[in-house]
Amino acid sequence: MLDELREIVGDANVLVGTDAAAYETxxxxxxxxxxxxxxxxxxxxxxxxxxxxxxxxxxxIVTQGGNTGLVGGATPDGTSTQLxxxxxxxxxxxxxxxxxxxxxxxxxxLLQSVQEAAEKAQRLFPLSLAAEGSCTIxxxxxxxxxxTQVLRYGNARELCLGxxxxxxxxxxxxxxxxxxxxxxxxxxxxxxIGSEGTLGIITAATLKLFPQPAAKVTAFVxxxxxxxxxxxxxxxxxxxxxxxxxxxxxxxHSLALVAAHYPQLAMPLPLESPCYVLxxxxxxxxxxxxxxxxxxxxxxxxxxxxxxxAAIAQSxxxxxxxxxxxxxxxxxxxxxxxxxxxxxSLPISRIAQFVESVGAQLEATFPGSRLxxxxxxGDGNLHFNLQAPRSVDHAIFLAENQERxxxxxxxxxxxxxxxxxxxxxxxxxxxxxxxxxxxxxxLVMMRSVKQALxxxxxxxxxxxxxx
Amino acid sequence: MLDELREIVGDANVLVGTDAAAYETxxxxxxxxxxxxxxxxxxxxxxxxxxxxxxxxxxxIVTQGGNTGLVGGATPDGTSTQLxxxxxxxxxxxxxxxxxxxxxxxxxxLLQSVQEAAEKAQRLFPLSLAAEGSCTIxxxxxxxxxxTQVLRYGNARELCLGxxxxxxxxxxxxxxxxxxxxxxxxxxxxxxIGSEGTLGIITAATLKLFPQPAAKVTAFVxxxxxxxxxxxxxxxxxxxxxxxxxxxxxxxHSLALVAAHYPQLAMPLPLESPCYVLxxxxxxxxxxxxxxxxxxxxxxxxxxxxxxxAAIAQSxxxxxxxxxxxxxxxxxxxxxxxxxxxxxSLPISRIAQFVESVGAQLEATFPGSRLxxxxxxGDGNLHFNLQAPRSVDHAIFLAENQERxxxxxxxxxxxxxxxxxxxxxxxxxxxxxxxxxxxxxxLVMMRSVKQALxxxxxxxxxxxxxx
Numbered sequence: 001m002l003d004e005l006r007e008i009v010g011d012a013n014v015l016v017g018t019d020a021a022a023y024e025t026x027x028x029x030x031x032x033x034x035x036x037x038x039x040x041x042x043x044x045x046x047x048x049x050x051x052x053x054x055x056x057x058x059x060x061i062v063t064q065g066g067n068t069g070l071v072g073g074a075t076p077d078g079t080s081t082q083l084x085x086x087x088x089x090x091x092x093x094x095x096x097x098x099x100x101x102x103x104x105x106x107x108x109x110l111l112q113s114v115q116e117a118a119e120k121a122q123r124l125f126p127l128s129l130a131a132e133g134s135c136t137i138x139x140x141x142x143x144x145x146x147x148t149q150v151l152r153y154g155n156a157r158e159l160c161l162g163x164x165x166x167x168x169x170x171x172x173x174x175x176x177x178x179x180x181x182x183x184x185x186x187x188x189x190x191x192x193i194g195s196e197g198t199l200g201i202i203t204a205a206t207l208k209l210f211p212q213p214a215a216k217v218t219a220f221v222x223x224x225x226x227x228x229x230x231x232x233x234x235x236x237x238x239x240x241x242x243x244x245x246x247x248x249x250x251x252x253h254s255l256a257l258v259a260a261h262y263p264q265l266a267m268p269l270p271l272e273s274p275c276y277v278l279x280x281x282x283x284x285x286x287x288x289x290x291x292x293x294x295x296x297x298x299x300x301x302x303x304x305x306x307x308x309x310a311a312i313a314q315s316x317x318x319x320x321x322x323x324x325x326x327x328x329x330x331x332x333x334x335x336x337x338x339x340x341x342x343x344x345s346l347p348i349s350r351i352a353q354f355v356e357s358v359g360a361q362l363e364a365t366f367p368g369s370r371l372x373x374x375x376x377x378g379d380g381n382l383h384f385n386l387q388a389p390r391s392v393d394h395a396i397f398l399a400e401n402q403e404r405x406x407x408x409x410x411x412x413x414x415x416x417x418x419x420x421x422x423x424x425x426x427x428x429x430x431x432x433x434x435x436x437x438x439x440x441x442x443l444v445m446m447r448s449v450k451q452a453l454x455x456x457x458x459x460x461x462x463x464x465x466x467x
Numbered sequence: 468m469l470d471e472l473r474e475i476v477g478d479a480n481v482l483v484g485t486d487a488a489a490y491e492t493x494x495x496x497x498x499x500x501x502x503x504x505x506x507x508x509x510x511x512x513x514x515x516x517x518x519x520x521x522x523x524x525x526x527x528i529v530t531q532g533g534n535t536g537l538v539g540g541a542t543p544d545g546t547s548t549q550l551x552x553x554x555x556x557x558x559x560x561x562x563x564x565x566x567x568x569x570x571x572x573x574x575x576x577l578l579q580s581v582q583e584a585a586e587k588a589q590r591l592f593p594l595s596l597a598a599e600g601s602c603t604i605x606x607x608x609x610x611x612x613x614x615t616q617v618l619r620y621g622n623a624r625e626l627c628l629g630x631x632x633x634x635x636x637x638x639x640x641x642x643x644x645x646x647x648x649x650x651x652x653x654x655x656x657x658x659x660i661g662s663e664g665t666l667g668i669i670t671a672a673t674l675k676l677f678p679q680p681a682a683k684v685t686a687f688v689x690x691x692x693x694x695x696x697x698x699x700x701x702x703x704x705x706x707x708x709x710x711x712x713x714x715x716x717x718x719x720h721s722l723a724l725v726a727a728h729y730p731q732l733a734m735p736l737p738l739e740s741p742c743y744v745l746x747x748x749x750x751x752x753x754x755x756x757x758x759x760x761x762x763x764x765x766x767x768x769x770x771x772x773x774x775x776x777a778a779i780a781q782s783x784x785x786x787x788x789x790x791x792x793x794x795x796x797x798x799x800x801x802x803x804x805x806x807x808x809x810x811x812s813l814p815i816s817r818i819a820q821f822v823e824s825v826g827a828q829l830e831a832t833f834p835g836s837r838l839x840x841x842x843x844x845g846d847g848n849l850h851f852n853l854q855a856p857r858s859v860d861h862a863i864f865l866a867e868n869q870e871r872x873x874x875x876x877x878x879x880x881x882x883x884x885x886x887x888x889x890x891x892x893x894x895x896x897x898x899x900x901x902x903x904x905x906x907x908x909x910l911v912m913m914r915s916v917k918q919a920l921x922x923x924x925x926x927x928x929x930x931x932x933x934x
Contacts, residue, residue, distance in 0.1 A: 099697055099816035100847070101704070146648050152709075155648060158625065171908050178814045180846040181613050181622060182886035183661055184893060184901055185931055186913045190657035194650055211705040230566055237568070238678040241751040242619075242709030284708040347645045349566035379647040380567070419649035426651060434651055441638050446653045448919035453912065464652060 001057050005039050005083075008049045013040040013089070023084045026075045027068055031428060033076035035062070038084040044106075044164060044172055044203040047085070051201065052170030054083060060458045061085050063197040065108065065139030068131040070343075071427025073143065073196045073463050087138050090203065096121045101209040102161060102178040107138025107202050114207070123209035126153040126245075130327065138202050144194035146423030151378035152245040152282070153210065155423070157193045162206035165192050168199075168454040178206045191449065196425055197460040199453045213282035217290040218246070218319040219298060222273035222309040227352040229277050229377055231306045236279060239297045243290075246280030247378030248326050253387075254374040257332035258325055265325055268311040277377070278326050280319075287316075329374050333385065338394035339372060340386040340405045344413045345422035348380045355384075358412045362386055365408065366401060381422040384409060410437065426464045435466050468524050472506050472550075475516045480507040480556070490551045493542045494535055498895060500543035502529070505551040511573075511631060511639055511670040514552070518668065519637030521550060527925045528552050530664040532574065532606030535598040537810075538894030540610065540663045540930050554605050557670065563588045568676040569628060569645040574605025574669050581674070590676035593620040593712075597794065605669050611661035613890030618845035619712040619749070620677065622890070624660045629673035632659050635666075635921040645673045658916065663892055664927040666920045680749035684757040685713070685786040686765060689740035689776040694819040696744050696844055698773045703746060706764045710757075713747030714845030715793050720854075721841040724799035725792055732792055735778040744844070745793050747786075754783075796841050800852065805861035806839060807853040807872045811880045812889035815847045822851075825879045829853055832875065833868060848889040851876060877904065893931045902933050 005014045015023070015038040025032040036059065041047045054061050063085045064074040076082040090108035097103070098121055105114055111132040118125035127140060129147030139145075141163070145156045153159060162177035165188075175189060192200050223229050229249055236244050252274050259271060269276070283290035294312045301307045313319040333339055346354055359371050368389030375383040386405055388397035410420045414437050426434050435443065443465075450457070450465055472481045482490070482505040492499040503526065508514045521528050530552045531541040543549040557575035564570070565588055572581055578599040585592035594607060596614030606612075608630070612623045620626060629644035632655075642656060659667050690696050696716055703711050719741050726738060736743070750757035761779045768774045780786040800806055813821055826838050835856030842850040853872055855864035877887045881904050893901050902910065910932075917924070917932055 097814060097816050099701060100814040102814070144650050144654075146650075150648060154625075157654070158621075167908065167912070173908050173912070174906065175909070177884060177886070179812045179884075179886050179889070181617060181812045181843070181848045181889040183611050183613075183888050183890055184886055184897075185905065185909070186666070186916055187611075187624070187654075187657045187661055188909065188912055188916075190654045191916075194654055199653070211708060213708065234566065239751060241678060241680065241749075243751075282708075284706055284710075345646045345648045347564060347567040347569065349564050376648070381648045417644060417646075419644070419646050419651055421650050422646070422648040423650055430651075438652065439641065441634065441640050442642070442652070442655065445634070445640070445655055445920065449653055449655075449658075449916060452915035452919035 001053065001059065002037055004053055005037065005050065008053070009039055009041050009046050020084070023064060023067065023086060024076060026072055028070065031072035031075040034078050034080045035076045035082055035084045036080055038086055040086045040089050042089050044166065047166045047201055047203050048170045048172050050085060051166050051168065054458055055168065055170055055456065058456065058458070059083050060461050061201070062460050063087065063142070063201050065136030065142070066110065066131065066134045068135040069139065069143060069427060070424045071429035073425055073427030075428070077462060085201065087136065087203070093117050094204065097178060098123060100178050102206050103209055104176055104204060104206045105137055106204045107136060109137045111135050111137055111140055118209055122212060124212045125207060125209055127156055127159055130330065137205060141193050141202050141205055142195065142197050143425040146376065146379065146381065148248065148376065149245050150376060151247055152242055157190060159208050160189065160193060160205050161208060163189050163192055163202055164204035165200040165202055168456065168459050176204060176206045196427060196464050198450060198464050199459060214285055215283045215287040215290045216319060217281050217283065217287060217294060217313055218322040219279045219294050219310060219312045220268040220322050221277050221279070221298065221307045222269050223275050223277060223307050225274055225352065226355050228306050229275060230348055230352055232277060232301055233348065233378060235301055235306065236297055240281055240293060243281050243283055243293065244279065245282040246278065248278040249374055249377035249382070250276045250278065250326060250329065251371065251373040253370050254329045254372045257336050257372065258328045261332040261335040262328050265328060267325065268322060269309050273308055278322055329372070333372055333387065336387055338388055338398050340398060340402050342384040342409050343422050343424045344384055344409065344418055344420060345379065345381040346413060346416055346418035350416045351377070351380065351382070354412065354416055358409060361408060362405070366405065428463060431462065431464060431466050434464065468520065468526065469504055471520055472504065472517065475520070476506055476508050476513050487551070490531060490534065490553060491543060493539055495537065498539035498542040501545050501547045502543045502549055502551045503547055505553055507553045507556050509556050511633065514633045514668055514670050515637045515639050517552060518633050518635065521925055522635065522637055522923065525923065525925070526550050527928050528668070529927050530554065530609070530668050532603030532609070533577065533598065533601045535602040536606065536610060536894060537891045538896040540892055540894030542895070544929060552668065554603065554670070560584050561671065564645060565590060567645050569673050570676055571643055571671060571673045572604055573671045574603060576604050578602050578604055578607055585676055589679060591679045592674060592676055594623055594626055597797065604672060608660050608669050608672055609662065609664050610892040613843070613846065613848065615715065615843065616712050617843060618714055619709055624657060626675050627656065627660060627672050628675060630656050630659055630669055631671035632667040632669055635923065635926050643671060643673045663894060663931050665917060665931050666926060681752055682750045682754040682757045683786060684748050684750065684754060684761060684780055685789040686746045686761050686777060686779045687735040687789050688744050688746070688765065688774045689736050690742050690744060690774050692741055692819065693822050695773050696742060697815055697819055699744060699768055700815065700845060702768055702773065703764055707748055707760060710748050710750055710760065711746065712749040713745065715745040716841055716844035716849070717743045717745065717793060717796065718838065718840040720837050721796045721839045724803050724839065725795045728799040728802040729795055732795060734792070735789060736776050740775055745789055796839070800839055800854065803854060805855055805865050807865060807869050809851040809876050810889050810891045811851055811876065811885055811887060812846065812848040813880060813883055813885035817883045818844070818847065818849070821879065821883055825876060828875060829872070833872065895930060898929070898931060898933050901931065
């Protein structure tokens, strides 16, 4: 079969042995598999031929983009029988249509390249997340990535109008439509988006573009509790409408970690409050106009005792600095040591009670542990992470407590109508949890859809659905 | 079986014979069927029992909301063997969660009731369309309805976060989540949305709410051609950003019909231009602020010779008057006589060329016919209708030319990457066209999904997919 693969993509693009190693481990080095080979097709036609060959030989396909996933969704199992299909060579930007505000790109384009191509055309592609310099748009779509601007622009799903997909049979579905309204049959597009390579291979996408805002301004505010942050969110949505493009919560402990590990990062406000919010306003007029809107909002919030302190960025550099503080939290966490991560979402109305009650439970259950609670509050999405106590060996703490901690957090999330994976997906990491928390009715429907589109179970088997 | 149905929903809620007649004909009286009975369950549990009974007896189910569809999707066939399942009694608003900006409503709620309940909670539910006083939210979701504010808020699909669905087996899927981010498995929600009752029965939905704008202002402008309207759209998106909530094209002939049949409706501008656009701006600050933004935009547009004349509404009443003119076009069309309707969408960049070229073809092919071209240009969606020539019998003209005219328009739309049904769906009317224009690969995937979720083909058979 390797010879047949080489005929399709050329010798240089079938990697085995040590050449394949980098593709067989996820970037956080939590999962390592062993593949039959890594194949790197140049275009959709080659992907289709590879898929046909795999169907013929009964070989399963693990599609990989930038290999930046957090749930082991793009790592093969250890049997040396699965083919890694890397789309990294498919980086062509096929079309930018400014009048239609769309662009059509191949799956292997880096998210940052997509953003930059949009910018060059004086448009905004708003998907934005920490890995943007190395993740691919195909991976973003396969996992329905979220990030920092979902509040205004939606997840990857909402940013995609059409797809080109290679099916399990090795056929090409030409679904690259640039239409905002199209009601002709079942929504296959959204079935492929978020299916983590288990239903089809996304090879290209038509994406939505937006006008570039004239200014982006941030504000940094201090609050007494999360309930106040939720009130501030309502007020900000009412006063700024769709101008509100970011609303990030940071609890005191998460900022304390940043201050401890990156002392050079000046804090906009004294660290003496239980929580903080970073707001971002994108304005179609100007920076002063945006600052004026922020001043008005924060005066109202101060007047109603929703916030206790506030700083409005006075320049683009200062806005970027505020963001840098927020973005340094995951890095500061890693500097501090290992931690148990949760990527949860909840109805926003239930978040304050959740954090209070579950936070207290965690403190009682794991004495000395520290809650690093931050994230996209505007979307109801928290990174609700437990840092091991200072005094213990972090690796041992994790090994002993991770499962119990996950169960405690996920049970509490599930009981409140929340999600155990807001933006990272299921992959290998959460496939068992998915089976546990989803109703049998939903699991049966998911399995029947999988069976319908991939009857031989060759596309990323074992990911999302255990069987 | 009727006795068993009566046991589930009560005698009064199983209608047969003349009592069933109103449900057996669509409101435009283009389709009439003959049902086994009409059953009107009170709640989801009863829907599930009815579905189970139908599965047991092999009886198919045609789910019906407000019976306002335009494609015969909710009308049974003529065999007296299909059950009409009317959800009109399920009108409970289960929850409004203002902090989460969501509401959970039953499928039989009128769209207008949903809008009003949101308004009472000082929120906006933005789905808005001509039939809102009689269509139901369940029907809106089953057909992925569009309407006038898609430009800003999306289709029904984008306004829905979670669903409760009764499956073909009569099981209840509890998918009523109020989460903006949730990546746990396949997107079943979007599979049911837009599937026109062929994959499951939507019984309730959790919907997104938005802040109410402080002001809504409209402007009415005259332009020399559609290319200019497309330029104006780009400019308006850049200057008004998400404040732009409506962008409706009206060609000269469509306004001439309004002027002829509703002479009491004063036109804001003299009718001497080839086309007109109605713009709507929703503003978080105030009416004067919105008017100021419009003045700035229209000055720029005038300066660049994109528009030739403009009027900005000076009051809410005037804004509503401008809308009334736009909304009177379909009524004026009907007053004028029969016409051949098309509900198409195109990439916005291709619209001007499409209208010019296909308009000329239609004039050449059907001499004396008149093109009534209007609609949601901001979404690329046109109602591109051909009014029969004044001098001929309209019914005969339609009977003789409808098929040829449809083929001409739909072929041209298809060739340009457009959609033959932008917002009305497929139903019976376009099932054959769907089979004609979709690729075999897509049809096979659609059929396999149908088979997966409705293996006995009991849910609205013959709609969307011919077989």
